[in-house]
Amino acid sequence: xxxxxxxxxxxxxxxxxxxxxxxxxxxxxxxxxxxxxxxxxxxxxxxxxxxxxxxxxxxxxxxxxxxxxxxxxxxxxxxxxxxxxxxxxxxxxxxxxxxxxxxxxxxxxxxxxxxxxxxxxxxxxxxxxxxxxxxxxxxxxxxxxxxxxxxxxxxxxxxxxxxxxxxxxxxxxxxxxxxxxxxxxxxxxxxxxxxxxxxxxxxxxxxxxxxxxxxxxxxxxxxxxxxxxxxxxxxxxxxxxxxxxxxxxxxxxxxxxxxxxxxxxxxxxxxxxxxxxxxxxxxxxxxxxxxxxxxxxxxxxxx
Numbered sequence: 001x002x003x004x005x006x007x008x009x010x011x012x013x014x015x016x017x018x019x020x021x022x023x024x025x026x027x028x029x030x031x032x033x034x035x036x037x038x039x040x041x042x043x044x045x046x047x048x049x050x051x052x053x054x055x056x057x058x059x060x061x062x063x064x065x066x067x068x069x070x071x072x073x074x075x076x077x078x079x080x081x082x083x084x085x086x087x088x089x090x091x092x093x094x095x096x097x098x099x100x101x102x103x104x105x106x107x108x109x110x111x112x113x114x115x116x117x118x119x120x121x122x123x124x125x126x127x128x129x130x131x132x133x134x135x136x137x138x139x140x141x142x143x144x145x146x147x148x149x150x151x152x153x154x155x156x157x158x159x160x161x162x163x164x165x166x167x168x169x170x171x172x173x174x175x176x177x178x179x180x181x182x183x184x185x186x187x188x189x190x191x192x193x194x195x196x197x198x199x200x201x202x203x204x205x206x207x208x209x210x211x212x213x214x215x216x217x218x219x220x221x222x223x224x225x226x227x228x229x230x231x232x233x234x235x236x237x238x239x240x241x242x243x244x245x246x247x248x249x250x251x252x253x254x255x256x257x258x259x260x261x262x263x264x265x266x267x268x269x270x271x272x273x274x275x276x277x278x279x280x281x282x283x284x285x286x287x288x289x290x291x292x293x294x295x296x297x298x299x300x301x302x303x
Contacts, residue, residue, distance in 0.1 A: 032119070032122065032123070035100070035103070035123060035126075036126075038096065038099070038100055038103075039100070039126060039130065041096060042093055042096050042097060042100075042130055042134075043130075045089055045092055045093045045096070046093065046133060046134065046137065048085075048089045049086060049089055049090070049093070049134075049137050050137070052082050052083075052085050052086045052089065053086075053137070053140055053141060053144070055078070055082045056079060056082045056083065056086075056141075056144055057144060059075050059078050059079045059082065060079070060144065060147070060148055060151075062075060063075045063079075063208070063211070064151065064155065066204070066208075067200070067201075067204055068200065068204060069200065069203035069204045069206070069207045072204055072207040072208055072211060073207050075211065076207065076210065076211035076214070076215075079211060079215050080214055080215060080218065083215055083218040083219055083222075084218065086141060086219075086222060087218065087221060087222055087225075090134075090138065090222055090225045091225065093134055094134075094225055097127070097130055097131060097134065100127050100130070101127065104120075104123045104124060104127060107119075107120070107123065108120055138222060138225060141219055141222055142219065142222070142223065144219070145215070145216050145219040145220070148212055148215060148216065149212060149216060152177070152208060152209070152212040153173060153177060155208065156173055156176060156177065156205060156208075156209075157173055159201055159204075159205055160172075160173070160176075160185060160186075162201075163186055163198060163201055164185070164186065168185065172185060176205075176209075177209065186198055186201070186202065
């Protein structure tokens with residue numbers, strides 16, 4: 001499982017297990033246990049999205065080889081169901097992420113948890129990672145939509161060639177995709193082969209068109225969730241970058257201050273050293289002068 005927490009934190013299950021890195025879930029007022037429980041809930045929803053994306057991709061791959069309208073209809077129902085579940089799951093995830101945002105805002109107002117603190121940066125960075133991962137998954141669904149549309153066009157082009165023996169121009173294909181009116185394109189083939197023999201192809205093309213149209217519409221509805229998350233990710237990413245920048249500057253200032261203090265301390269030590277030397281020299285000079293003036297050795301000789 002692609003666990004959101006795997007690369008950043010290890011949630012203890014009991015005993016003496018420690019977090020990596022060493023930021024405690026609960027240490028006095030700095031309690032993150034509830035926060036990471038909510039993160040795990042969002043991670044579980046993300047796994048649902050991953051499975052739904054796989055279902056949608058598999059159904060699309062299966063549809064490429066389908067030539068019967070009834071089979072195509074069954075695939076259409078599966079794809080629509082998967083996209084409906086994606087929308088529900090996406091809305092749940094969005095709501096839970098927004099709830100975490102509100103919790104982070106409230107937590108930031110508490111003493112010792114403001115911007116720049118380790119606890120705030122942990123919460124903000126983890127929340128931003130959730131948003132980015134969700135945004136990336138939403139973009140994958142949009143990529144599937146574009147892929148379905150492009151390959152539908154290729155399938156239609158192959159069907160026309162198979163039935164008529166000629167390749168349709170771009171305008172003809174665009175018109176069929178837009179209107180769904182395929183009968184006039186196969187008019188000559190119907191006259192030559194009979195309507196019954198081509199009826200299955202016409203029905204399959206129509207069913208495929210309905211599938212593409214409905215699935216595209218449903219996936220496009222996910223776009224609003226994608227846009228909302230993109231705005232949140234950009235805004236919070238800039239904010240977090242700014243916080244990290246301020247923290248980095250603060251660290252630099254502290255390091256610079258420490259260096260200056262160390263140099264000042266060294267200079268102070270050097271000053272004391274030279275002062276001691278100066279005092280010693282002065283004492284030597286005083287003793288020398290006194291000795292030369294008093295001449296104690298002369299008095300001793302006269303006695």
